[in-house]
Amino acid sequence: MPFVRIDAIRADPERLDALGRAVHDAMVETVGIPSDDLFQVLTSHDGTRSVMRYGAFPGLRRDDDAVFVAITLRSGRTPEVKKALYRRIAELAHAYAGTEPRNVLVSLTENESIDWSFGLGVAHYVP
Amino acid sequence: MPFVRIDAIRADPERLDALGRAVHDAMVETVGIPSDDLFQVLTSHDGTRSVMRYGAFPGLRRDDDAVFVAITLRSGRTPEVKKALYRRIAELAHAYAGTEPRNVLVSLTENESIDWSFGLGVAHYVP
Amino acid sequence: MPFVRIDAIRADPERLDALGRAVHDAMVETVGIPSDDLFQVLTSHDGTRSVMRYGAFPGLRRDDDAVFVAITLRSGRTPEVKKALYRRIAELAHAYAGTEPRNVLVSLTENESIDWSFGLGVAHYVP
Numbered sequence: 001m002p003f004v005r006i007d008a009i010r011a012d013p014e015r016l017d018a019l020g021r022a023v024h025d026a027m028v029e030t031v032g033i034p035s036d037d038l039f040q041v042l043t044s045h046d047g048t049r050s051v052m053r054y055g056a057f058p059g060l061r062r063d064d065d066a067v068f069v070a071i072t073l074r075s076g077r078t079p080e081v082k083k084a085l086y087r088r089i090a091e092l093a094h095a096y097a098g099t100e101p102r103n104v105l106v107s108l109t110e111n112e113s114i115d116w117s118f119g120l121g122v123a124h125y126v127p
Numbered sequence: 128m129p130f131v132r133i134d135a136i137r138a139d140p141e142r143l144d145a146l147g148r149a150v151h152d153a154m155v156e157t158v159g160i161p162s163d164d165l166f167q168v169l170t171s172h173d174g175t176r177s178v179m180r181y182g183a184f185p186g187l188r189r190d191d192d193a194v195f196v197a198i199t200l201r202s203g204r205t206p207e208v209k210k211a212l213y214r215r216i217a218e219l220a221h222a223y224a225g226t227e228p229r230n231v232l233v234s235l236t237e238n239e240s241i242d243w244s245f246g247l248g249v250a251h252y253v254p
Numbered sequence: 255m256p257f258v259r260i261d262a263i264r265a266d267p268e269r270l271d272a273l274g275r276a277v278h279d280a281m282v283e284t285v286g287i288p289s290d291d292l293f294q295v296l297t298s299h300d301g302t303r304s305v306m307r308y309g310a311f312p313g314l315r316r317d318d319d320a321v322f323v324a325i326t327l328r329s330g331r332t333p334e335v336k337k338a339l340y341r342r343i344a345e346l347a348h349a350y351a352g353t354e355p356r357n358v359l360v361s362l363t364e365n366e367s368i369d370w371s372f373g374l375g376v377a378h379y380v381p
Contacts, residue, residue: 001184003197003234007295016178024180038182039195039232041134041172043295050297051270053278055290057255060373068293070257070326072197072234079368083377090375101374105293107257107326108369114206115235119187120228121217123210128311130324130361143305151307163309166322166359168261168297170304199324199361241333242362246314247355248344250337 001116001125002027002073004040009052009064011044015097022092022099023069030084031077054105065103067093074125075110082108128243128252129154129200131167136179136191138171142224149219149226150196157211158204181232192230194220201252202237209235255370255379256281256327258294263306263318265298269351276346276353277323284338285331308359319357321347328379329364336362 004027006019020040028035045052054062069089077085090101113125131154133146147167155162172179181189196216204212217228240252258281260273274294282289299306308316323343331339344355367379 003195003232013175013178020178020180034182034184036182037184038180040180041170041177041195042180043177045295046176048267049300050295051267051274053274053292053294053296055288055292057288057291058372058378062373068257068295072236079377079380082368083380086371086377087375090371090373104371104373104375105257106371107365109236109326109363109365110369111234111236114209115237117213117217117231117233118185119189119217119231121214121231123206123213124185126206126210130322130359140302140305147305147307161309161311164311165307165309167307168299168304168322169307173303199363236363238361238363241336242364244340244344244358244360245312246316246344246358248341248358250333250340251312253333253337 001037002031002033002039002071005070006040006042007045007052007068009045009066010047016042016044018097019067019093019099022096023089026085026088026092030081030088031073060102062103065099067099067104069104069106070109071106072109072111074113128164129158129160129166129198132197133167133169134172134179134195136172136193137174143169143171145224146194146220146226149223150216153212153215153219157208157215158200187229189230192226194226194231196231196233197236198233199236199238201240255291256285256287256293256325259324260294260296261299261306261322263299263320264301270296270298272351273321273347273353276350277343280339280342280346284335284342285327314356316357319353321353321358323358323360324363325360326363326365328367
């Protein structure tokens with residue numbers, strides 16, 4: 001169910017893949033999604049055709065290893081689960097891709113069960 | 128009002144166009160939006176600069192014809208309307224672009240009337 | 255906190271930069287975010303690898319200077335603040351990038367404090 005967009009700067013396919021695996025493994029471990037519940041769009045920005053811009057809020061020294069992770073998922077996860085997710089994404093982004101935790105932004109957007117069709121034109125969570 | 132992002136893999140402009148028309152015609156037919164209420168971003172991912180990753184959840188055999196459709200729209204559509212939308216997107220993606228229904232993921236994110244400005248710096252739904 | 259995606263058509267880096275500054279300055283002025291609270295992804299669409307499609311809803315003559323601005327932010331902004339934001343984005347997009355106000359679409363998607371981690375794996379708004 002989670003639909004994930006990951007944006008990075010001048011990342012080669014190996015780095016994109018490592019970031020994608022980091023986010024996905026973190027979601028499987030902390031949110032408890034099935035391991036085949038994987039829907040990601042990963043984009044490398046070259047600074048010409050597309051650009052990422054970032055500031056230092058809230059007092060974090062980012063650089064061009066910055067990664068933006070935007071996750072759309074069903075509502076209902078507790079604050080504790082969300083905090084565990086952030087922690088694990090940061091850990092695994094570092095372990096898999098060498099990305100410093102200060103460079104990893106995560107934002108969540110929630111929707112409801114009826115808001116998903118995984119294929120076949122069917123609303124799988126609301127039969 | 129709906130703002131739609133469509134992501135596909137190594138799609139040429141004709142395929143992107145067909146997918147865009149499929150989603151838009153389905154929205155006009157089922158959600159009842161005006162035919163000129165069209166705001167889409169369609170992206171073809173080459174697997175190098177940008178990548179789509181997918182699993183088999185919930186038991187669907189996807190391949191590189193996979194299409195991710197993410198729609199932002201105002202709240203208030205009934206479950207029946209959403210189900211009709213999913214069904215029609217799958218039908219028209221097949222009819223227009225030859226995409227198998229098993230390959231079409233759709234997710235919806237809702238916002239409110241005040242959350243839209245179509246131009247001129249005006250909140251059109253909340254004058 | 256706001257996470258912003260800006261999409262434009264065949265925009266060079268200078269135009270992308272001007273549009274990014276327009277949206278950010280408008281948010282600082284009207285929403286009251288800190289000036290270093292900047293997280294943007296700006297994409298220029300070439301019409302081949304990626305495409306923007308638009309109609310005339312609700313009676314606005316758009317052209318290929320069309321800009322789509324999608325902002326994810328915490329809930330709680332009043333209708334007045336949102337209206338001021340739309341107005342100021344349109345003004346500054348014109349001032350900085352020469353974009354006609356009729357060409358500037360803005361949509362907002364809200365989430366909550368717990369839905370943000372700015373880095374270090376921490377939920378900064380909910381310690």
